[in-house]
Amino acid sequence: MAALLAAAGAAMSFATVLIQSDYLREDLDQRVTEAAERHQAALHLPTGGLTHLGFLRLPGQPIGTLGARVDSSGRVPAAGVVTDEGRLRVLSAAQRAALGGITADGSLQTRVIPGLGEYRLTALDGDGVLVIAGLPMADVQCLTSRLIVAEVVIAGAGLTVAGCVGAVVVRRQLRPLGRVAATAVEVARVPLDRGEVSGLSRVPERDTDPATEAGQVGVALNLLIEHVERSLAERQRTEERMRRFLADASHELRTPLASIAGYAQLMTGGTGELDPELAWRRVSAQSARMTGLVEDLLLLAHLDEGRPLSMxxxxxxxxxxxxxxxxxxxxxxxxxxxxxxxxxxxxxxxxxxxxxxxxxxxxxxxxxxxxxxxxxxxxxxxxxxxxxxxxxxxxxxxxxxxxxxxxxxxxxxxxxxxxxxxxxxxxxxxxxxxxxxxxxxxxxxxxxxxxxxxxxxxxxxxxxxxxxxxxxx
CATH class of the missing domain: 3.30.565.10 (Histidine kinase-like ATPase, C-terminal domain)
Known part of the structure; x- marks a missing residue:
C-alpha cells in the first residue's frame, strides 16, 4: 500500500514539473519573440550601421536581454546584453561566435553563450535587416529546480503523513482480525480429542460485521466453530449410544446364556429334582431368544451397510x-x-x-x-x-x-x-x-x-x- 502511494505521488509530482516547465518555456519563447520583434522595429530608426546596438537601450528591456546584428554573409559583427545595472555590455568575439548559424525563420533555439549561460534565441529578417534576440534560461531553470524541490518536499511530507495515517488506520482495521486470531488460538487449545466439548469460544459480535473483510473472517470462523461443536456433540452422542448399545446387547445376550448355563449345569449334575424335558424346553426357548436377538442385530448391521434388498x-x-x-x-x-x-x-x-x-x-x-x-x-x-x-x-x-x-x-x-x-x-x-x-x-x-x-x-x-x-x- 505504501509503495503504491509513493508511486502515485512520484508520478503526480513528475507530471506537475513537466507541465509547469513546458509552461515556463512557452512563456519564455513568447517573450523572446516579442523582444525580436521590438528589435526589428527599432532598427528602422536611424542607426549607425551594422555595429549599432541602440535598440538594446530602448526602455523596458529586461535584464539579460541579448541582441545582435547579422550581416549578409551570416557573420555577427555586433552583439550586446543588458546588464544587471541596465547598461549595455558588448559581447566578445567568442561570445558572438556562439550566435552563428541561427536561421531567420522565426524558430527558437537554445545556445550556450560563454560567460552568460544558456539562452533562448530567435532571428527575424525584415527588409534585409537581420536581427537576433534572446533571453536567458536561468530564471526558467531556477524556477524549475525550485518546483522540483518543492514537489519533492511536499510529496515526501504527504507520503510521511499518509504513511502514518495509513499505519494507524490499518492497525485499527486489523484489531478485529487480531481478536479473531485470538479466538482461533483459544479454540485450538481446547482438547477436542477427548471428553465432552461444549461452549467453545466465539468471535465477538462486534467483529462479525459482514461489510468488512475482518468481519467476514469472524463470521466464517464462528460458523466453523459451530460446525465443530455440533460434530463433537454428535460424536459424543454416537459414543454414548454405542456404549449403551453394547451394554444392552451384553445384557440381552447374558440373560439367555446364564439361563442355558444354569439348566445345563443342573442337567449335568444329574439331580432328580429337574425334569429333563422341561430343562430342554427352557434351554431351547432361551436359545431361540438369543438367536432372534443375534439375527435382529445382524439385520440392523446389514441395513446400516446398505446391503441390497430383494425388490x-x-x-x-x-x-x-x-x-x-x-x-x-x-x-x-x-x-x-x-x-x-x-x-x-x-x-x-x-x-x-x-x-x-x-x-x-x-x-x-x-x-x-x-x-x-x-x-x-x-x-x-x-x-x-x-x-x-x-x-x-x-x-x-x-x-x-x-x-x-x-x-x-x-x-x-x-x-x-x-x-x-x-x-x-x-x-x-x-x-x-x-x-x-x-x-x-x-x-x-x-x-x-x-x-x-x-x-x-x-x-x-x-x-x-x-x-x-x-x-x-
Missing part, C-alpha cells in the same frame, strides 16, 4: 391383511380392525418379507404394550406419490420422555429392563428395525402418542414413484 412390487392390501391375520392369531385378547382406503391394485416396490416384518413389529409393539381389550386399527390410503399405513391403538400410550427416542435401538419404556410376569418381553429392537427397513425402501416412519391415542405412520413411495437409489439398496 419387487408388493400389493399393499395383501401385505396388511397377512400381517393383521398373524397378529390376530397371537393376540386374541385384542380387537383388530383394518380400514383400506385405496384400490386393491395399489402396490409399492420393496422386499415383501421385510415390509411384512415392519408391520409385524408395529403390531407386536401395540399388542405387547397395551392391555387386553385394546383396539388396534390398521388404516391404509394412497396419495399421488405415497402409500400411507397407520397403526393406531387406544392403549395407555408411550411416555413423553421415551417418545423422541422410540426408534432408537434397545429403547424401552421400562428403563430397568424388568419384564412383567406373564408378559412377552421384547429386546427393544423391533421399532429400530422397522424404521431402518422403511428408510431402506426410501420412506419414513413417524410416531405420536397421547394416553388413549397412539399412532405409528409408515410412508412408502408408490411403485411408479420409488426413487432409483432406493431400488438399488
Amino acid at each position: 419387487a412390487e408388493v400389493n399393499v392390501a395383501t401385505l396388511i391383511a397377512e400381517a393383521v391375520w398373524d397378529a390376530r392369531v397371537t393376540g386374541g385378547d385384542h380387537l383388530w380392525q383394518v380400514v383400506l382406503r385405496l384400490d386393491a391394485s395399489v402396490s409399492v416396490t420393496g422386499d415383501h418379507a421385510r415390509l411384512q416384518q415392519v408391520l409385524a413389529n408395529l403390531l407386536a409393539n401395540a399388542r405387547v404394550h397395551t392391555p387386553a381389550g385394546t383396539r388396534v386399527t390398521v388404516t391404509a390410503e394412497a396419495t399421488d406419490a405415497e402409500c400411507v399405513v397407520r397403526v393406531h391403538d387406544d392403549g395407555p400410550g408411550i411416555p413423553a420422555a421415551v417418545l423422541p427416542s422410540v426408534f432408537e435401538r434397545f429403547t424401552r419404556a421400562d428403563a430397568s429392563r424388568a419384564r412383567t410376569a406373564g408378559r412377552e418381553g421384547g429386546t427393544g429392537l423391533g421399532l429400530a428395525i422397522a424404521a431402518a427397513i422403511v428408510r431402506a425402501h426410501g420412506g419414513r416412519v413417524e410416531a405420536r402418542s397421547e394416553p388413549g391415542d397412539t399412532e405409528f405412520t409408515v410412508l412408502l413411495p408408490l411403485a411408479r414413484h420409488v426413487p432409483q437409489e432406493s431400488r438399488g439398496r
